[in-house]
Amino acid sequence: xxxxxxxxxxxxxxxxxxxxxxxxxxxxxxxxxxxxxxxxxxxxxxxxxxxxxxxxxxxxxxxxxxxxxxxxxxxxxxxxxxxxxxxxxxxxxxxxxxxxxxxxxxxxxxxxxxxxxxxxxxxxxxxxxxxxxxxxxxxxxxxxxxxxxxxxxxxxxxxxxxxxxxxxxxxxxxxxxxxxxxxxxxxxxxxxxxxxxxxxxxxxxxxxxxxxxxxxxxxxxxxxxxxxxxxxxxxxxxxxxxxxxxxxxxxxxxxxxxxxxxxxxxxxxxxxxxxx
Numbered sequence: 206x207x208x209x210x211x212x213x214x215x216x217x218x219x220x221x222x223x224x225x226x227x228x229x230x231x232x233x234x235x236x237x238x239x240x241x242x243x244x245x246x247x248x249x250x251x252x253x254x255x256x257x258x259x260x261x262x263x264x265x266x267x268x269x270x271x272x273x274x275x276x277x278x279x280x281x282x283x284x285x286x287x288x289x290x291x292x293x294x295x296x297x298x299x300x301x302x303x304x305x306x307x308x309x310x311x312x313x314x315x316x317x318x319x320x321x322x323x324x325x326x327x328x329x330x331x332x333x334x335x336x337x338x339x340x341x342x343x344x345x346x347x348x349x350x351x352x353x354x355x356x357x358x359x360x361x362x363x364x365x366x367x368x369x370x371x372x373x374x375x376x377x378x379x380x381x382x383x384x385x386x387x388x389x390x391x392x393x394x395x396x397x398x399x400x401x402x403x404x405x406x407x408x409x410x411x412x413x414x415x416x417x418x419x420x421x422x423x424x425x426x427x428x429x430x431x432x433x434x435x436x437x438x439x440x441x442x443x444x445x446x447x448x449x450x451x452x453x454x455x456x457x458x459x460x461x462x463x464x465x466x467x468x469x470x471x472x473x474x475x476x477x478x479x480x481x
Contacts (some may be wrong), residue, residue, distance in 0.1 A: 206235065206236060206245040206246070206247060207245065207246050207247070207248060208243065208244075208245060208260070209223055209224075209243070209244040209245070209246065209350045212246040212250070212251075212254075213253060215248075216251055216254045216255075216258075217258075218254065218258065218366070221246070222239075223426065224228055224244075226254075226257065227244070229267055230271065230276070231257055231270065232250070232253060232254060232257060232269065233479055234246055235247040235250060253274070256270075256274060256283060257270055257274070259287060260273060260274075260287075263287060263290040263291065263294065264290065264294060264457065265290070265353070270330075273407070274444060280380055285414070303348075303349045303352065303353070303430065325423050325424065326422065326423050326439065326442045327421075327422050327423070328419060328420070328421055328422070328477070329419075329420060329422060330416065330417065330418055330419060330420070331416060331417035331420050331422075331455070331474055332416055333413055333414060333415055333416045334375070334378075334379070334396050334412055334413070334414050335396065335397060335398070335399075335411065335412070335414075336394035336395060336396050336397065336411070336412060336413075336414055337360055337362065337365075337366060337394065337395055337397045337399060337407060337409045337410070337411050338360045338362070338392050338393060338394040338395075338409060338410050338412060339358050339365075339392075339393055339409055339410070340358070340390060340391065340392050340393075340410070341354045341355075341357075341358050341391045341393075342354070342384045342385065342388045342389065342390055342391065343355075343384070343388060343389045343391050344388055344389075344393060345388070345389065346381070346389050346453075348430045348431075348432060348433065349363060350389075351389070351391060351429075352429065352430055354391045355379055355391055355393055358391065358393035359377060359393045361393075362393050362394075362395060362409060365397070365407060365408050365409050366395060366397070366407060366409070368408075369405050369407035369408065371399050372395060372397070373395040373397060374396045374397060374398055375395075375396035376396075376458050376459055377393070377394070377395050377453070377457075377458045378394050378395075378396075378456060378457045378458065378462070379392060379393055379394065379458075380392050380394065380414065380453065380455045380456070381453040381454075382453065391452055397411065399411050414455075417455075417474060417476050419424050419476070419477055419478070420474045420475055420476055420477060421442065421443050421448065421474075421475050421477045422472055422473060422474045422475070423435060423438075423439050423442075423472070423473050424459070424470050424471070424472050424473075425466050425470070425471045425472075425473055426467065426468070426469065426470055427466060427469055428466045428469060429456070429461075429471060432471070432473075435473065435475065436454070439454075439473060439475060443475065443477055445479055446477060448477040448478065448479060448480065449477065449478055449479070450475055450477060450478050451475075451476035451477055451478045452475075452476045453475075454473045454474055454475035454476075455473070455474040455475075456471050456472070456473060456474075457467065457471065457472040457474065458470075458471050459471060459472055
């Protein structure tokens with residue numbers, strides 16, 4: 206038998222926590238001395254304590270922990286449950302990080318209000334380009350919604366092209382259209398020399414993106430989850446210089462995904478037309 210202090214030490218919990226578990230019926234002592242009231246535990250009870258602490262640390266309430274333990278799950282069943290819960294928590298953490306990046310991007314935009322880019326914006330014609338592409342749908346045009354859709358699309362596209370032995374002949378790009386039910390159609394694309402008449406050969410769509418006769422372009426430095434200040438500054442430049450936007454911008458990833466994220470470079474190409 207182990208006294209409550211020793212059992213707490215072996216279990217890496219506090220004596221107060223063991224008493225709390227006892228009061229809730231989660232972890233009863235193996236023996237209580239009638240004369241002193243001292244609690245004693247058996248070493249085998251550490252297995253139950255491990256389950257309680259693991260489940261609690263994964264976000265289950267103590268009531269849920271008790272219900273799970275009453276089901277008398279095997280170690281394999283419990284391990285599977287913990288893995289599932291861990292995956293859910295990892296997804297939640299990733300979502301929180303994405304939201305935080307979005308907030309930081311908005312704050313950067315606030316800090317740059319009134320500072321429009323001048324020399325950085327170039328008005329030029331964009332040549333037509335043939336691309337292989339895959340398409341998905343995002344809920345909104347916010348970076349937090351676009352990124353989780355676009356990244357898997359590019360992974361899928363590069364894998365299909367590699368399997369078909371079709372090389373990309375230029376930097377990756379993305380473009381957007383209005384999607385169904387107020388969503389955004391997201392196109393991940395790579396320039397190729399493959400013919401559009403036989404897309405089945407590479408199991409993706411091959412399309413010719415039309416030229417953009419006049420585009421306001423600017424190079425965004427850094428990850429795309431912080432693009433909002435750049436796009437909003439570009440919108441201000443377009444308006445100040447007597448133009449209006451003529452549609453979604455294209456994104457050409459000049460340097461992306463390798464090295465220091467602050468050095469990544471993406472050219473935004475926004476179609477423009479004179480104010481009417």
